[in-house]
Amino acid sequence: xxxxxxxxxxxxxxxxxxxxxxxxxxxxxxxxxxxxxxxxxxxxxxxxxxxxxxxxxxxxxxxxxxxxxxxxxxxxxxxxxxxxxxxxxxxxxxxxxxxxxxxxxxxxxxxxxxxxx
Amino acid sequence: xxxxxxxxxxxxxxxxxxxxxxxxxxxxxxxxxxxxxxxxxxxxxxxxxxxxxxxxxxxxxxxxxxxxxxxxxxxxxxxxxxxxxxxxxxxxxxxxxxxxxxxxxxxxxxx
Numbered sequence: 339x340x341x342x343x344x345x346x347x348x349x350x351x352x353x354x355x356x357x358x359x360x361x362x363x364x365x366x367x368x369x370x371x372x373x374x375x376x377x378x379x380x381x382x383x384x385x386x387x388x389x390x391x392x393x394x395x396x397x398x399x400x401x402x403x404x405x406x407x408x409x410x411x412x413x414x415x416x417x418x419x420x421x422x423x424x425x426x427x428x429x430x431x432x433x434x435x436x437x438x439x440x441x442x443x444x445x446x447x448x449x450x451x452x453x454x455x
Numbered sequence: 456x457x458x459x460x461x462x463x464x465x466x467x468x469x470x471x472x473x474x475x476x477x478x479x480x481x482x483x484x485x486x487x488x489x490x491x492x493x494x495x496x497x498x499x500x501x502x503x504x505x506x507x508x509x510x511x512x513x514x515x516x517x518x519x520x521x522x523x524x525x526x527x528x529x530x531x532x533x534x535x536x537x538x539x540x541x542x543x544x545x546x547x548x549x550x551x552x553x554x555x556x557x558x559x560x561x562x563x564x565x566x
Contacts, residue, residue, distance in 0.1 A: 342498075370552050381542075382499070382556040431498045435552030444552050446491075446498035 341365055342434050344447035351422055351454055358418045359450045361432030366445075367412035368434035373405070376429040376449075388415045422454040459543045464561040467533045475528040475560050477543030482523050486545040489554070490517065490528050494539045499556075502528065502541070538564045 341364040351357045361371055370389050374382040386407050388394040394407035406418040415434075419426050431449045460478040467473040479488065490502040503510055503517045505526070510517040516529040530537055542559040 344498075372553060374556075381540075381558050382493075384553060384555065387551060387553055429496070433498070433552070433554070444501065444554060446500065449496065449498045451496075 342368075342432065342445045342447040344430075344432055344450045346450060347448060348451045349453070351452070353423055353454055354421055356418055356420045357422055357452060358416055359430055359432075359452070361415045361417070361434070361447050363413045363434045363436075363445070366434075366436045368415075368436060369412065370435040371409055371415040372433045372435075373407060373415075373417050374431045374433070376431060378429075382431060385417075419452065422452070424454045427452055427454045459545060459557050461541070461543055461557060461560045463558065464563065466563045466565060467530075467537075469535060469564055469566050470532050473530040473533045473537070473562065473564075475530075475541050475543075475562065476525065477527070478525045479543070479545055480524045482545055483547070485547055485549075487548070488517065488519060488523075488526050489544045489546050490515070491542045491544065491554070491556075492537075492539040493542070493559070494536075499542065504546075533562075533564045535564050535566060538562055 343362045345360045373385045376382045384397050385400045386394045386396045388407045388409040390409045390412050396402045409415040429449050433446045487504050487506050489504040491499040492502050493499045503515050505517045518527045540559040540561050542556050544554050
């Protein structure tokens with residue numbers, strides 16, 4: 339099946355620094371990618387929708403200047419957490435929709451754990 | 456997107472069938488019913504989806520009520536590896552792929 343890969347899988351950064359998480363569709367082209375955040379024992383919360391070559395659309399309450407999303411190609415989207423703080427520590431997950439989405443082709447990455455110390 | 460309601464948790468014994476219910480009383484005629492599951496510390500995984508008819512695949516079966524206001528995900532023989540959070544999500548064909556997750560059902564499988 340199609341594969342979506344995230345990198346890094348785990349990252350620890352110091353408070354005040356920025357960290358970038360990559361989301362790649364390995365064997366298909368993704369017109370749209372999505373970024374979610376998940377706190378322990380909670381469900382996934384959609385942060386933003388990113389379309390290749392255009393600006394991301396952020397969900398209400400998500401700071402676009404803090405969570406920078408770039409979708410420069412059909413196989414890569416990046417999420418940069420700027421000036422990270424301990425409350426940004428979370429599990430970040432991306433998903434990708436294939437060019438020929440037939441209703442079930444939404445694939446998720448394995449997630450990236452961010453710890454801000 | 457219409458909401459779904461699922462029990463917070465369920466338990467099953469290994470190698471027994473599991474029926475995971477989902478209520479979606481405000482479903483529209485074009486909404487597809489999707490099921491995903493999330494194993495601990497992993498991203499969600501597609502399980503199955505359907506519109507009106509019951510569906511089977513290698514992972515599970517999906518039974519959809521005639522009025523479509525509820526559905527049931529059936530795992531025919533639960534294994535320990537099926538312990539996960541199961542999410543029932545409605546999705547319209549025009550949907551860009553944005554999936555809104557509810558709280559899901561945490562399935563525990565006892566050996």
